[in-house]
Amino acid sequence: MKQGRFLPVGVLILSVFLVWDGRARAVTLEQLIEGARKEGKLEFYAPSSLTPPGALALADAFNKTYGFRIAINYNPSGDIARDVSKIVAAATAGAAPEWDVMVATDAHHATLAGRKLHQAIDYKTLGIDPRIIHYGNGTISIANEFILPAYNHKVLPAKDVPKSWEDLLDPRWKGGKLGMPPATHHLARLAAGAWGEEKTTRYVRSLSQQGLSLGTFGQLYSRLQLGEILAAVTMIDGFIYRAKATGAPIVHAEGIEPLISAAMHAGVLKGARHPNAGHLMAFFLTTLKAQEIWEKHRGDSSAFTPGTAAYKRAEGKHVLYMSDKDAEFIDRLAREYARILGFK
Numbered sequence: 001m002k003q004g005r006f007l008p009v010g011v012l013i014l015s016v017f018l019v020w021d022g023r024a025r026a027v028t029l030e031q032l033i034e035g036a037r038k039e040g041k042l043e044f045y046a047p048s049s050l051t052p053p054g055a056l057a058l059a060d061a062f063n064k065t066y067g068f069r070i071a072i073n074y075n076p077s078g079d080i081a082r083d084v085s086k087i088v089a090a091a092t093a094g095a096a097p098e099w100d101v102m103v104a105t106d107a108h109h110a111t112l113a114g115r116k117l118h119q120a121i122d123y124k125t126l127g128i129d130p131r132i133i134h135y136g137n138g139t140i141s142i143a144n145e146f147i148l149p150a151y152n153h154k155v156l157p158a159k160d161v162p163k164s165w166e167d168l169l170d171p172r173w174k175g176g177k178l179g180m181p182p183a184t185h186h187l188a189r190l191a192a193g194a195w196g197e198e199k200t201t202r203y204v205r206s207l208s209q210q211g212l213s214l215g216t217f218g219q220l221y222s223r224l225q226l227g228e229i230l231a232a233v234t235m236i237d238g239f240i241y242r243a244k245a246t247g248a249p250i251v252h253a254e255g256i257e258p259l260i261s262a263a264m265h266a267g268v269l270k271g272a273r274h275p276n277a278g279h280l281m282a283f284f285l286t287t288l289k290a291q292e293i294w295e296k297h298r299g300d301s302s303a304f305t306p307g308t309a310a311y312k313r314a315e316g317k318h319v320l321y322m323s324d325k326d327a328e329f330i331d332r333l334a335r336e337y338a339r340i341l342g343f344k
Contacts, residue, residue: 024120024137032126032283033066035276041071042277045083045099047264047298048076049238054297061293062284070277080104084111087269091117097269101278103285106263107185107334109139110327119268119275126283132304134324139267142285143294144303144310144321146252147186147260150235154249155227162253165190168233169206179220179232180212182343186234186260188333193320194258197333204337207233214342224250236262241299258318261303 036042046055055074063069075098077083084104087097088111097117102109112118118138124130132141149162162168168178184204191200213220213229220232221239225248235252243250266285268278284290291308295301301308303319322330338344 024122026122026125027279029126029280029283032276032280033068036066036070036274036280037068039070039274039277041073042101042274042281043073043075043099043272044101044103044281045075045077046103047238048078049242050074050076050103050294050298052076054293057293057297058285058290061289062281065284065287065289066280075099077104080108084108087112087117088115091115091270096271096273099269100272100274101266101268101281103142103264103266105145105185106134106139106141106265106322107327107330109135109265109267110324110331112267112269113138113324114328114331117270119270119272119278121279123283128283128286129304132286132302134265135267135327139265140282140286141263141304142266142282142302143264143291143298143300144314145262145264145300146237146310146313146319147183147234147262148237148252148254148256149231149233150224150240150250150252151231152224152227152249153251155224156230160230162231162256164256165203168231169203169210173210173231175211176213177230178207178210178212179223179229180207180214180341181217181220181232181234182214182338183217183234183236183262184337184341184343185330185334186262187337188330189260189262189320189322189326190258191333192322192326192330194318200333201336201340204340208340208342212341221250234260238299245299258320259314260320261314263321264300 059072090097113135118135120137123133123137123140134141151161187204191197217236217239223229240252266282268275272278291301291305295309301310303310303314305311
């Protein structure tokens with residue numbers, strides 16, 4: 001296999017090798033490679049936690065694998081919900097999206113899928129595991145984030161570490177000792193999987209009575225280090241990976257089940273200027289070489305790729321993965337839980 005690169009273009013390329021009419025067409029890897037070669041560019045939206053060195057490593061590996069030098073413009077995420085809204089607004093105005101391929105959570109891609117804003121091809125014809133193909137061939141799951149409560153092991157005594165989700169409702173956490181991020185879709189996954197809507201909504205209402213400290217993941221991570229809060233209700237494992245790499249004392253409350261997993265999906269956006277390069281990158285991100293780079297720089301990997309850290313962590317555990325049929329349900333509850341918890 002060979003790899004490629006990305007660049008932006010100001011006009012739609014008409015002479016592509018594929019016809020994009022919204023249907024999931026069967027294509028070959030050779031067609032994508034040749035189409036990407038002609039496009040010569042790619043706008044790549046991915047989490048800021050990938051970092052520029054990580055994006056550069058991916059770009060170099062991509063180019064080497066496919067034998068060309070596509071110019072890649074890495075667009076690190078800021079506020080993903082805001083950026084999804086920008087895509088929706090651009091589509092409404094009839095404008096092309098800023099990015100060709102977008103790596104974001106399954107929940108964020110659900111919003112785009114509901115508005116038919118993905119460029120679909122039949123990924124199965126490329127040999128991709130059907131279990132990681134989502135939203136009518138609009139996206140591919142490339143990595144799994146694991147979500148659990150987190151704490152500072154130098155501040156919180158071992159006897160006080162939560163052993164279950166319900167432990168966070170104990171009165172000892174009242175008064176701003178618990179941090180809550182705006183990713184309320186994490187808790188909504190409990191309703192779709194293990195607990196059902198009634199139990200989960202009751203749980204969220206009880207959490208709201210704890211006097212939560214609201215903030216972004218980054219803010220809560222910093223506050224945990226400073227001892228300003230004792231635990232975070234949910235924390236993605238990218239920050240746990242960062243803590244391990246830098247020696248910060250922030251860890252997950254391991255052993256709690258169900259273990260929530262949010263998947264990172266790669267999807268080519270409807271109207272993308274460089275769709276062939278975008279689909280080729282989405283495909284490349286599923287390969288073991290790309291998985292190694294992604295895991296090295298971001299800390300997460302695919303739970304469906306044998307040999308990855310995510311595959312080993314999920315093995316034998318009760319893990320909640322979001323199915324496509326649950327996307328609308330989770331989106332509705334996430335918005336409701338945001339209101340209950342004070343984010344709106």
